[in-house]
Amino acid sequence: MADIRGVETLMSVTYDIAARDFVRAGEAANKLKRLLQQLGLDPAVIRRAAIAAYEAEMNVVIHSYGGQMKVDITPETIEILCQDSGPGIPDIEQALQEGYSTASEEIREMGFGAGMGLPNIQRSADQFQIESTVGQGTTLHVTILHEAGE
Amino acid sequence: MKLAEVLEALSLAVDDPEMHNKEVEGGYCSDLLSDVMAKAAARSIWVTNQVHPNVVAVASLIDAAAVIIAGGMKPEEETVKKAEELGIPLFSTDLTAFDVVGRLYALGLRGKSRNG
Ligand SMILES: Nc1ncnc2c1ncn2[C@@H]1O[C@H](COP(=O)(O)OP(=O)(O)O)[C@@H](O)[C@H]1O
Ligand SMILES: [Mg+2]
Helix, strand or coil, X not given: CECCCCCECCEEEEEEECCCCCCCCCHHHHHHHHHHHHCCCCHHHHHHHHHHHHHHHHHHHHHCCCEEEEEEECCCEEEEEEEEECCCCCCHHHHCCCCCCCCCHHHHHCCCXXXXXXXXXXXXXXXXXXXXXXXXXXXXXXXXXXXXXX | CEHHXXXXXXXXXXXXXXXXXXXXXXXXXXCCHHHHHHHECCCEEEEECCCCCHHHHHHHHCCCCEEEECCCCCCCHHHHHHHHHHCCCEEECCXXXXXXXXXXXXXXXXXXXXXC
């Protein structure tokens, strides 16, 4: 099948992400990681995809009302599209700053809310796009190239 | 080094031979999940005081050799269940994180982060 950009998709998977479910949080990223391992991709590429997927998933769990992560694997790329319904991000530039977090004290005590999620996604991504509408939700689009490696 | 050596140094007992043979290449100590996710190298021993199930999700994502919960904290029930499900060796000890790391360092294990 061909998607809107005309790129052949090898595989497409969608994972649901529930808000505030800290028992299941991280399952989407782990399922994706196992799939990428089964496809025999380079461990460094898998790690970068795992970081991006984990941080995107945790942001949906912590900061939104719930969402979905859709992953397309093409011959050249891993495309992660993470969409949620939620409060959105009023100032994206500020949200992207290392250390900036609106997470509660309770969340921070669990070791989340270090404000490293979005910066880590950016570092792991070959392409990174974030769009957010206050009062509606946030969409994150991450592209990771198979060959770029570390 | 094998996980068996690490467990012995921490006086932790398991009788799963598969676990004993697990290869350990280094260690990482942090309670910030994003920090561990970004930096800890694969096949490391992860020493933490966090006890909730997301620890296991992260350990699995980074291919941790094992998780040691230090300082007398006990893993939550869901954490233990998830560790079994995902095949992550999970231990807890009364030793503080400082002492766990000290013992592992004395064994010859070194801190290892992903980008050297
Ligand atoms: N999906 C999202 N919905 C709403 N706000 C978000 C979302 N993702 C990130 N944010 C906002 O951006 C901030 C920074 O995100 P991040 O870098 O992942 O750090 P952290 O999650 O540790 O706070 C968050 O504290 C939050 O205010
Ligand atoms: Mg985050």
